[in-house]
Amino acid sequence: MTLTELLAALPMRLPRPEANEKFERGYSAVKDAFSDVEPTIQAELDTLVKMLAASISKDAWDELAEGDVATVLRAFASRSVDLPQSVESFLWRELSSCTRPNLLDALCESFIHEWAPNDERTRRLARVITARSDWLSKRHQNVFRTVPELFDLESGAISFGRWMVQQPNAFDAVRARGVNAPHDVGFMAYAHAAWLESLPQPTSREIVDKVFAWITPSVAEPLIGDRGAAAVSRLLSPWRQSMPKPDLRAYLVERLMIAYGDPRNENPHFWDRVGGEGKRVMLRWLAGRRLEAFIEVVSLAEDQGSHGSQWANRRSFWMGLYEQGLIDEAWVAFTKPASAHAIKLFKKTGDLAYSHFGERVGARLDTCILIMHIGRYVVVEGSHSFRIHVFTKTDSKAPKLYGDSYDVDDFLLPVEDTQNTQRHIGDWMSWVRRRVL
Numbered sequence: 001m002t003l004t005e006l007l008a009a010l011p012m013r014l015p016r017p018e019a020n021e022k023f024e025r026g027y028s029a030v031k032d033a034f035s036d037v038e039p040t041i042q043a044e045l046d047t048l049v050k051m052l053a054a055s056i057s058k059d060a061w062d063e064l065a066e067g068d069v070a071t072v073l074r075a076f077a078s079r080s081v082d083l084p085q086s087v088e089s090f091l092w093r094e095l096s097s098c099t100r101p102n103l104l105d106a107l108c109e110s111f112i113h114e115w116a117p118n119d120e121r122t123r124r125l126a127r128v129i130t131a132r133s134d135w136l137s138k139r140h141q142n143v144f145r146t147v148p149e150l151f152d153l154e155s156g157a158i159s160f161g162r163w164m165v166q167q168p169n170a171f172d173a174v175r176a177r178g179v180n181a182p183h184d185v186g187f188m189a190y191a192h193a194a195w196l197e198s199l200p201q202p203t204s205r206e207i208v209d210k211v212f213a214w215i216t217p218s219v220a221e222p223l224i225g226d227r228g229a230a231a232v233s234r235l236l237s238p239w240r241q242s243m244p245k246p247d248l249r250a251y252l253v254e255r256l257m258i259a260y261g262d263p264r265n266e267n268p269h270f271w272d273r274v275g276g277e278g279k280r281v282m283l284r285w286l287a288g289r290r291l292e293a294f295i296e297v298v299s300l301a302e303d304q305g306s307h308g309s310q311w312a313n314r315r316s317f318w319m320g321l322y323e324q325g326l327i328d329e330a331w332v333a334f335t336k337p338a339s340a341h342a343i344k345l346f347k348k349t350g351d352l353a354y355s356h357f358g359e360r361v362g363a364r365l366d367t368c369i370l371i372m373h374i375g376r377y378v379v380v381e382g383s384h385s386f387r388i389h390v391f392t393k394t395d396s397k398a399p400k401l402y403g404d405s406y407d408v409d410d411f412l413l414p415v416e417d418t419q420n421t422q423r424h425i426g427d428w429m430s431w432v433r434r435r436v437l
Contacts, residue, residue, distance in 0.1 A: 048068050115157075211234070287328065290332060314424070328373045335365055377436045378393055390436060
């Protein structure tokens with residue numbers, strides 16, 4: 001008796017009841033959440049392969065369940081296991097006449113998951129699925145009917161990706177066509193690449209929103225890994241040599257930080273995948289918002305003392321350098337009173353620029369500091385009559401960006417060092433320009 005004959009003798013599953021909306025929503029949520037989970041560890045899979053090989057050799061099937069065969073079939077179709085030739089030949093032969101929904105579901109899921117263009121195995125699996133189409137589950141019949149591109153191994157993924165570009169919300173549109181896990185690998189990975197290549201330059205809010213709808217859907221986790229990083233890099237690529245309008249820049253910064261964290265000190269593996277150019281764009285944008293937040297917080301803190309009116313000119317000067325693209329990165333360290341103002345502003349506005357900062361420790365605890373990278377220099381600005389300090393980036397005394405705490409005495413230069421320090425008196429702005437530009 002063959003495996004097909006044995007399985008045919010087993011009771012068939014009961015007809016599927018009429019689906020209801022609540023069930024379908026639950027099914028889709030579970031499918032999305034666990035679409036990339038491998039349920040069988042390698043040791044268990046190897047054991048099942050040996051059992052199947054022994055059953056084929058002895059023509060004895062009493063030790064194998066249908067689920068065991070489905071597990072091996074799924075691994076075989078997805079290329080995650082090397083099978084003996086006898087087992088592989090047996091599976092191809094049995095699939096050609098299979099009518100068991102459980103096995104055909106495993107075949108279809110693996111086909112979509114491991115789809116590759118112009119690939120012979122993908123082509124052979126497609127022929128089997130086409131031949132067994134009458135016995136597929138309604139779910140997979142629907143998928144193959146609404147996504148016929150799956151059977152076009154030359155340009156199917158490209159066509160599908162180009163169609164995605166036309167959708168205001170590609171993630172929802174793909175799900176509407178029956179694909180439960182739009183961020184899956186296989187066919188959807190190739191479709192993602194085609195979508196990204198066909199996407200217009202993301203310089204308008206409309207195109208930016210299309211990208212975010214795909215990579216940060218409201219009903220699923222953000223797209224991460226190389227595909228997510230490539231999409232973020234594409235969002236940032238138009239701005240390597242220019243600046244978007246302030247409202248678009250603020251929108252991009254907020255959405256990217258919520259989804260992927262702060263590139264200065266969060267999620268480093270992801271931001272490394274985005275690439276140096278994209279990360280520098282993001283850091284430059286964050287520097288501008290950090291400058292504004294620093295000046296606003298320090299102005300509030302100093303309004304309560306005797307230094308509250310000194311920041312208007314400084315704001316104009318530093319923000320002017322920033323808008324010229326001259327300030328690459330920035331970080332701040334607040335005193336305890338200034339930290340309280342920053343936290344209050346964050347709670348009021350939700351602006352993340354007020355929630356990330358270092359702490360002042362050690363000497364001169366009334367002084368907040370702003371650390372900037374300008375070209376090859378590290379420039380330190382400060383409150384309460386702190387002198388501007390200039391270091392080269394290679395100077396071991398220069399304070400590092402993104403620290404948790406800063407003691408001014410660690411980098412304070414002597415008053416006599418007028419080459420590298422400058423008080424805010426006279427034409428101090430021209431001094432800064434001559435020194436670092």
